[in-house]
Amino acid sequence: MAEHSLGAHEETRRDFLYVATGAVAAVGAACAAWPFIAQMNPSADVLALSSTEVDISPVQVGQQITVKWRGKPVFIRHRTEQDIAEARAVPLEDLKDPQTDEERVERPEWLIMVGVCTHLGCIPLADAGDFDGWFCPCHGSHYDSSGRIRKGPAPENLTIPGYAFTDDTTVVVG
Amino acid sequence: MERLLNIGLVRWFDNRLPILSFTNEHLMVYPAPRNLNYAWNFGSLAGLALVIQIVTGIVLAMHYTPHTEMAFDSVERIMRDVNYGWLIRYMHSNGASFFFIVVYLHVFRGLYYGSYKAPREVLWWIGLVILLAMMGTAFMGYVLPWGQMSFWGATVITNLFSAIPIIGVPIVEWLWGGFAVDNPTLNRFYSLHYLLPFAIVGLVVLHMWALHHKKSNNPLGIDYKGPQDFIPFHPYYTIKDAVGVGVFLILLSIFLFYAPNYMGHPDNYIPADPLKTPAHIVPEWYFLPFYAILRAVPDIWFIPAKLAGVIGMGLSIGILFLLPWLDTSRIRSATFRPVFKWFYWFMVLDMMVLGYVGAQPAEGVWIVIGRIATSYYFLHFLILLPLIGWFEKPRALPDSIAKPVLSGGPGVAASAAQDKA
Amino acid sequence: MNRFIPAILALFLAMPTAALASGDGQEAPAQHPWSWNGIFGTYDREQLQGGLEVFLAQCINCHGLKYIHFRDLVQIGLSEDQAKALAEGFDVAGDPDEWGDPTTRPAALFDGFPDPYRNNTEAAALNNGAVPPDLSLMVKARPDGSNYILSLLTDEDYNEGNPDDDGLYPNHYFSSGAIAMAPPLFEGLVQDHDGNDVSVEEMAVNVTAFLTWAAEPKLEDRKGMGLKVLLFLLVLTGLLYVCKRKIWADVAH
Numbered sequence: 001m002a003e004h005s006l007g008a009h010e011e012t013r014r015d016f017l018y019v020a021t022g023a024v025a026a027v028g029a030a031c032a033a034w035p036f037i038a039q040m041n042p043s044a045d046v047l048a049l050s051s052t053e054v055d056i057s058p059v060q061v062g063q064q065i066t067v068k069w070r071g072k073p074v075f076i077r078h079r080t081e082q083d084i085a086e087a088r089a090v091p092l093e094d095l096k097d098p099q100t101d102e103e104r105v106e107r108p109e110w111l112i113m114v115g116v117c118t119h120l121g122c123i124p125l126a127d128a129g130d131f132d133g134w135f136c137p138c139h140g141s142h143y144d145s146s147g148r149i150r151k152g153p154a155p156e157n158l159t160i161p162g163y164a165f166t167d168d169t170t171v172v173v174g
Numbered sequence: 175m176e177r178l179l180n181i182g183l184v185r186w187f188d189n190r191l192p193i194l195s196f197t198n199e200h201l202m203v204y205p206a207p208r209n210l211n212y213a214w215n216f217g218s219l220a221g222l223a224l225v226i227q228i229v230t231g232i233v234l235a236m237h238y239t240p241h242t243e244m245a246f247d248s249v250e251r252i253m254r255d256v257n258y259g260w261l262i263r264y265m266h267s268n269g270a271s272f273f274f275i276v277v278y279l280h281v282f283r284g285l286y287y288g289s290y291k292a293p294r295e296v297l298w299w300i301g302l303v304i305l306l307a308m309m310g311t312a313f314m315g316y317v318l319p320w321g322q323m324s325f326w327g328a329t330v331i332t333n334l335f336s337a338i339p340i341i342g343v344p345i346v347e348w349l350w351g352g353f354a355v356d357n358p359t360l361n362r363f364y365s366l367h368y369l370l371p372f373a374i375v376g377l378v379v380l381h382m383w384a385l386h387h388k389k390s391n392n393p394l395g396i397d398y399k400g401p402q403d404f405i406p407f408h409p410y411y412t413i414k415d416a417v418g419v420g421v422f423l424i425l426l427s428i429f430l431f432y433a434p435n436y437m438g439h440p441d442n443y444i445p446a447d448p449l450k451t452p453a454h455i456v457p458e459w460y461f462l463p464f465y466a467i468l469r470a471v472p473d474i475w476f477i478p479a480k481l482a483g484v485i486g487m488g489l490s491i492g493i494l495f496l497l498p499w500l501d502t503s504r505i506r507s508a509t510f511r512p513v514f515k516w517f518y519w520f521m522v523l524d525m526m527v528l529g530y531v532g533a534q535p536a537e538g539v540w541i542v543i544g545r546i547a548t549s550y551y552f553l554h555f556l557i558l559l560p561l562i563g564w565f566e567k568p569r570a571l572p573d574s575i576a577k578p579v580l581s582g583g584p585g586v587a588a589s590a591a592q593d594k595a
Numbered sequence: 596m597n598r599f600i601p602a603i604l605a606l607f608l609a610m611p612t613a614a615l616a617s618g619d620g621q622e623a624p625a626q627h628p629w630s631w632n633g634i635f636g637t638y639d640r641e642q643l644q645g646g647l648e649v650f651l652a653q654c655i656n657c658h659g660l661k662y663i664h665f666r667d668l669v670q671i672g673l674s675e676d677q678a679k680a681l682a683e684g685f686d687v688a689g690d691p692d693e694w695g696d697p698t699t700r701p702a703a704l705f706d707g708f709p710d711p712y713r714n715n716t717e718a719a720a721l722n723n724g725a726v727p728p729d730l731s732l733m734v735k736a737r738p739d740g741s742n743y744i745l746s747l748l749t750d751e752d753y754n755e756g757n758p759d760d761d762g763l764y765p766n767h768y769f770s771s772g773a774i775a776m777a778p779p780l781f782e783g784l785v786q787d788h789d790g791n792d793v794s795v796e797e798m799a800v801n802v803t804a805f806l807t808w809a810a811e812p813k814l815e816d817r818k819g820m821g822l823k824v825l826l827f828l829l830v831l832t833g834l835l836y837v838c839k840r841k842i843w844a845d846v847a848h
Contacts, residue, residue, distance in 0.1 A: 017838060018838060020834065021834040021835060021838050024827075024830065024831050024834060025831060025835075028827060028828075028831055031827075035257070035258035035261055035262065036229065036233055036258075036262070038257045038258055039233055039236070039256055039262060040236065041257050043237075043256045043257060043259070044254070044257075044666075045251065045664070045705065046255075048666050048704060049705055053703070208846065208848045209848055247662075250662050250731075250732075253813070254662060254667075260813040260816070260817065261820070405846060405848075409842050410843060413835065413842050414839055414843075416835045416838075417832065417839050420831055421832060423828050423832075424825065424828045424832060427821065427824050427825055427828060430821070431817055431822075431825070432634065432821055435735060440735060440736050440737055440738050440740070443732045443735040443736040443810075444728075453770070579848055
């Protein structure tokens with residue numbers, strides 16, 4: 001009986017038909033598979049919550065509020081002149097994760113950062129620790145008045161999310 | 175495949191877990207009758223439909239919430255916000271209908287060509303059990319969107335069990351997990367709807383095993399005489415099944431993309447309201463013939479109509495288990511049974527009538543037609559089939575599968591030579 | 596066997612219509628040539644925006660549209676700012692205040708249209724015992740939904756506005772023949788760009804189009820993908836069939 005095998009590599013017109021059909025089928029299969037993969041991506045309602053608008057007018061100088069953004073806490077602190085001066089006086093060599101205060105804020109009086117410790121994810125406590133900033137009680141990480149890691153096991157400074165001021169009293173996070 | 179099995183590493187593995195040689199034996203060199211027509215495509219299409227339902231179902235389960243307060247909303251979220259959610263949902267709902275279409279056609283193929291006869295009785299039984307499992311799965315699946323038809327269809331059908339004397343009501347409350355269809359019912363239906371398809375996969379494995387043990391029937395209905403009657407499954411039936419898959423996907427796509435709600439009921443886009451019954455409660459189309467039988471049966475002697483209807487509906491599939499013996503003819507294929515052939519098509523027509531009646535309100539002329547069609551259904555299987563088998567004079571059977579097709583050609587010469595031997 | 600397939604197919608396709616034929620004997624709605632009909636159907640954004648205007652002018656006072664979020668209105672041609680401004684005109688439940696008391700806040704893009712009533716009891720109390728249903732899915736919840744809604748709204752006898760003794764308004768298309776809702780559309784409800792009143796017929800067409808979109812926002816994606824998928828499958832099936840004929844060419848069967 002003649003040997004029929006799909007995808008044999010003899011260059012006959014008949015085999016080109018099989019290869020072409022196989023290729024078309026493979027492309028179709030890939031296209032058909034795509035929706036099943038894409039459906040796991042964030043859906044439209046989740047994406048709609050990917051940025052949060054915050055009214056910062058009630059936040060007094062020296063006060064901090066915490067808002068929820070993408071399921072995580074974000075600290076918005078209205079810093080005092082002292083906080084800012086202290087943060088800017090720190091030499092970069094002292095920092096485990098060197099970053100200037102200017103790099104971390106758009107407007108110096110507003111410090112906006114994700115309130116999740118970069119060590120293992122606990123939420124640091126405000127106005128605590130040895131550096132006039134935040135202290136994480138889980139494993140003892142100390143952050144300064146710019147949210148930078150100064151002492152303890154955390155490897156990085158508290159993350160700065162993308163944000164933009166739409167006016168003086170409103171900031172959009174994310 | 176031979177080249178693959180010649181590679182040392184592959185042979186080492188296959189020697190310990192023979193996946194490749196098993197595939198070769200049962201999907202490639204496996205002998206299939208050379209004369210199968212396209213009616214034999216529906217088995218593989220049913221397998222494809224099962225895979226489509228499982229894959230789309232598992233993906234939908236990532237987004238669905240089985241709580242009465244949230245189920246309907248979660249489905250709308252799938253339709254509007256989940257990426258391609260609408261596509262996967264419509265694939266699942268239309269896929270279910272298409273699963274039943276191909277399975278019914280597969281069953282009707284079996285009825286026409288006598289595939290249920292010896293030695294394939296157990297194959298037939300496993301197929302019937304698969305059908306019952308499919309019906310249970312589909313019934314529970316339809317409840318999940320928690321629309322008006324979901325709720326009221328569940329209420330009507332689960333209430334049927336109360337027809338059982340003495341233990342009926344406790345059974346129903348056990349099924350419901352309460353005193354009416356409510357959240358406990360929805361949750362357990364979700365669990366079982368996820369489970370049953372995998373039981374169906376197991377049953378399909380048994381079904382294939384039984385099939386391969388005795389080999390396929392064929393349109394002539396005669397036993398194979400020798401290897402000349404067969405051709406290897408690959409490439410002949412792999413490519414032919416692929417053509418069937420193409421046609422299946424085209425038809426499914428027409429409904430899925432252009433008429434996705436045609437086979438459904440608009441009332442299921444209304445959230446379930448336990449205090450408001452829809453004007454006409456109708457099951458999905460694939461249950462309509464059985465629904466017609468359920469409603470057709472009146473009080474019989476001391477058995478109230480409600481219980482008699484349940485028994486009738488159960489027997490409508492139950493008697494099919496006895497079909498290999500009810501059909502007394504030694505001839506399998508309707509091709510050679512001129513009398514049976516007419517009665518076969520009349521039976522098909524009767525089932526279509528039952529389906530139509532199932533969708534009508536149980537009033538007036540529909541009750542009469544329903545009762546006539548139900549009586550005829552049982553008459554066909556219980557009375558007519560045995561009689562036709564005894565009294566029919568069948569046409570002459572061909573000598574072999576290969577003989578009628580021997581008309582020259584290179585591949586045929588070898589078969590002809592073997593035939594003479 | 597093959598001769599019977601067309602007959603069987605015809606009977607099979609009749610069954611769903613049989614299932615739907617159990618309507619309550621009201622008049623069948625007129626068939627309107629909607630822009631989304633057919634294989635190449637799409638929505639008309641002008642119609643959808645006109646319909647939104649009608650909805651906001653009248654329907655929203657009693658009916659919910661909970662499955663449409665304000666962000667979805669971008670799909671019918673509003674800019675994000677316009678959708679946001681529209682949203683801010685509505686109040687939704689906010690977080691509790693410092694004492695735990697409920698507050699309200701302006702709606703945002705991620706909110707759905709808020710319900711006009713606090714609950715069904717209030718809805719019924721203010722509407723003669725009938726609860727105005729949410730309209731997000733109304734077009735899919737009725738057989739031939741778009742035509743049904745258009746016919747119901749433009750029924751001439753209905754628009755006379757004469758209730759019967761039960762306070763219901765006769766309507767040839769509504770299931771029970773009389774609907775609790777007073778005819779909602781009248782000239783003067785909305786104006787077009789030139790300041791002229793839009794006719795009842797045009798408002799009905801627009802709001803029906805809007806409600807169809809609300810029930811099926813993915814219609815255009817669906818039909819567009821359908822065309823590509825079907826063309827692809829026709830090509831692939833054709834190729835597979837040619838392969839089949841070639842492979843089977845030398846086998847007697």
